[in-house]
Amino acid sequence: MTDxxxxxxxxxxxxTLAEALPYIQIYDRETVxxxxxxxxxxxxxxxxxxxxxxxxxxxxxxxPVVVHGGGPQISRMLDKAGVKSTFIDxxxxxxxxxxxxxxxxxxxxxxxxxxxxxxxAGAEADVRGVGLSGKDARLITAEKVTRTKKDxxxxxxxxxxxxxxxEPTKVDPHIIQTLLASETDYIPVIAPIGVSAAGETFxxxxxxVAGALAGALKAKRMLMLTDIKGVxxxxxxxxxxxxxxxxxxxxxxxxxTGGMIPKLENAIHAIEAGVEAVVILDGRRPHAxxxxxxxxxxxxxxxSK
Numbered sequence: 001m002t003d004x005x006x007x008x009x010x011x012x013x014x015x016t017l018a019e020a021l022p023y024i025q026i027y028d029r030e031t032v033x034x035x036x037x038x039x040x041x042x043x044x045x046x047x048x049x050x051x052x053x054x055x056x057x058x059x060x061x062x063x064p065v066v067v068h069g070g071g072p073q074i075s076r077m078l079d080k081a082g083v084k085s086t087f088i089d090x091x092x093x094x095x096x097x098x099x100x101x102x103x104x105x106x107x108x109x110x111x112x113x114x115x116x117x118x119x120x121a122g123a124e125a126d127v128r129g130v131g132l133s134g135k136d137a138r139l140i141t142a143e144k145v146t147r148t149k150k151d152x153x154x155x156x157x158x159x160x161x162x163x164x165x166x167e168p169t170k171v172d173p174h175i176i177q178t179l180l181a182s183e184t185d186y187i188p189v190i191a192p193i194g195v196s197a198a199g200e201t202f203x204x205x206x207x208x209v210a211g212a213l214a215g216a217l218k219a220k221r222m223l224m225l226t227d228i229k230g231v232x233x234x235x236x237x238x239x240x241x242x243x244x245x246x247x248x249x250x251x252x253x254x255x256x257t258g259g260m261i262p263k264l265e266n267a268i269h270a271i272e273a274g275v276e277a278v279v280i281l282d283g284r285r286p287h288a289x290x291x292x293x294x295x296x297x298x299x300x301x302x303x304s305k
Contacts, residue, residue, distance in 0.1 A: 028062075032222070033064075033067060037206055038284065046284065051121045055121045057290075058127050064187055066118075068111065074105045077105050081097075092165070094164040099201060103201060107191040118187050118189065126184065128187070135193055139172060139176070140209065140212070141196065141197060142166035142167060144162075144166055144196075164200070166194050166202025168204065172216075176213070212269075215272075215274055218275070221276065224263055224267070225281060225282075226280060238301065242302075243303070278304075280303070
């Protein structure tokens with residue numbers, strides 16, 4: 001790069017920072033829950049960019065809280081262990097052997113790796129990732145998911161046993177609030193594992209955990225990083241903004257299908273629990289969170305009341 005080009009790049013960076021000032025002030029000392037998932041999690045370079053962006057959010061005055069998934073990684077480990085997975089309506093049937101592998105992958109390998117990448121990215125400023133699961137400090141109390149499915153022959157609703165698949169019944173965010181209030185810059189990283197009142201361990205959908213935690217924390221934003229650019233309309237075009245009512249209509253009309261339905265449902269529940277807005281965006285794009293929070297046009301689909 002020539003001296004002139006380098007100088008121009010410097011001015012462009014300064015202009016970008018100046019334009020971001022109003023948005024930085026909006027999110028100053030506000031909590032942003034980030035659901036980090038999708039296949040991009042398995043790409044180390046993309047994950048390291050995500051970690052660096054999370055550190056930047058912290059240094060700009062935001063309180064990021066990360067909730068991660070790990071479905072593809074669990075599947076790979078189950079394949080290695082020779083354990084076959086079955087799914088019902090997108091939820092993995094989780095027997096005891098599968099639950100052991102899921103907890104090992106989620107609370108162990110993935111959780112600690114993300115926390116470590118954040119700590120490495122924030123080393124100069126002493127920003128530290130802290131890995132937790134819902135089993136820590138009574139963070140997530142869960143109960144067994146109950147589902148029914150229509151028998152194709154009789155058309156009668158029948159109960160479906162998903163094994164150790166749970167849903168949150170109570171979220172106690174005290175440990176998260178303590179970390180965020182600390183003089184040290186901590187970024188909590190949460191694995192979607194919960195525990196029942198009787199001590200049983202449950203695997204919980206990460207989107208569900210993110211929504212429940214965002215509601216309990218009364219977060220300013222919940223960012224759902226996924227493998228698609230956002231919510232699409234019937235013509236396949238990106239919807240930039242939508243209301244909760246519009247999200248319900250997308251589901252009821254059949255425009256939203258597959259994995260987008262539970263994402264929209266969790267977004268609706270989070271907003272009803274007190275989150276100002278939820279954004280569904282493409283986590284594979286570098287710096288997607290920064291574009292969403294600190295630029296005029298944002299990224300993905302913003303859902304609000």
